[in-house]
Amino acid sequence: MSVYLDHAATTSMSPEALAVMTRELGRTGNPSSLHGAGRRARRVVEDARETLAAAAGSHPSEVIFTSGGTEADNLAVKGLFWARRDADPRRTRILCSAVEHHAVLDTVEWLERHEGAEVVWLPVDEQGVVRLDVVERELKNDPGSVALVTVMWANNEVGSLQPVPRIVELAKEYGIPVHSDAVQAFGSVPLDFRASGLAAMSVSGHKIGGPVGVGALFLGRSVSLTPVQHGGGQERDVRSGTLDTPAIAAFAAAAATAAANLPAEQQRLSGLRDRLIAGVLDAVPEAILRGAPGNGRLPGNAHFTFPGCEGDSLLFLLDLAGVESSTGSACTAGVPRPSHVLLAMGLDEDTARGAQRFTLGHTSTEEDVTALLKALPEACARARQAGMAGHESSIQTAATEARSQGG
Structure with a gap:
């Protein structure tokens, strides 16, 4: 029997999440439908939204369900960049740590190649921690040109925790939004979205005992975000698409278990x-x-x-x-x-x-x-x-x- 020491890649579903998902897979109903089955599915989704919000210290309306951490990262980085640039064409700079997961790294590089973004790669020290002196210097250097800052909460490879609250403090002085990929941190260390001051925070289900294929973007209620995909206008008109009720319910169950323990x-x-x-x-x-x-x-x-x-x-x-x-x-x-x-x-x-x-x-x-x-x-x-x-x-x-x- 193998010994599994790769939980950062994915971890097994918790018994609570598996039980909830099995139950919901046997039911039907689109949460956007108005009949009884649809309303039942909608209640499941909204209950899950409240559970997830409680686990991450946010308001339920700040939870945007996605297909996983990668989509949440793309939505946050692209959406913030486009919204900020549309409001002021000078805002083309993205401050991004050099040790981000490829879901952020590749998104930022795509914006650089195709959307005219100017990327400032924030260096790290020998322990893999972002250098705050450089963050402060780059923010002071023409803050009116900065669209956003994106720094992960914890590195997925070496595990180093980043000084995200301090980075938010520095950016707040200039009214610049900060996004954090918290996929590795959520469920492992205490997180409080509201207290952090972040504009956006990405999390994923399969890292905490939930199923693969579901995640969430925590998005401040006053934060403007340009949608990446369009359709039915679900999730605050930010992320369209039929919601996966069984996966969302299981994700919430896993989050509740992780938070309690x-x-x-x-x-x-x-x-x-x-x-x-x-x-x-x-x-x-x-x-x-x-x-x-x-x-x-x-x-x-x-x-x-x-x-x-x-x-x-x-x-x-x-x-x-x-x-x-x-x-x-x-x-x-x-x-x-x-x-x-x-x-x-x-x-x-x-x-x-x-x-x-x-x-x-x-x-x-x-x-x-x-x-x-x-x-x-x-x-x-x-x-x-x-x-x-x-x-x-x-x-x-x-x-x-x-x-x-x-x-």
């Missing part, structure tokens, strides 16, 4: 994480922990680089040993590339390729950590050996080519 679960996972970190550093002394220490990182996140190891090789070797983890890096067109997050933190490409992310969740146990620590030393040794063999092979190939060209 948050203090105890945060403490439990932090303890497991700290044991995992200490065990990895003991078992593989050359391993280097990446990201912020202690309470500065997500309770379930432990991210390392292993010198001399290719992350992909280590992942597959651990998988063969029954431990499922992640490199935390993106793959473009089937070609493994170093993590943009680690590169932004100052690592070189060779070091970044040795990354491995272990993330814990609501089903994680002490036995899972023990299994990893048992399997890791041999997997690292074999990955390092494979890396050395590959390096020697590439040298031999280059030498052969050089000789053939010279002769």
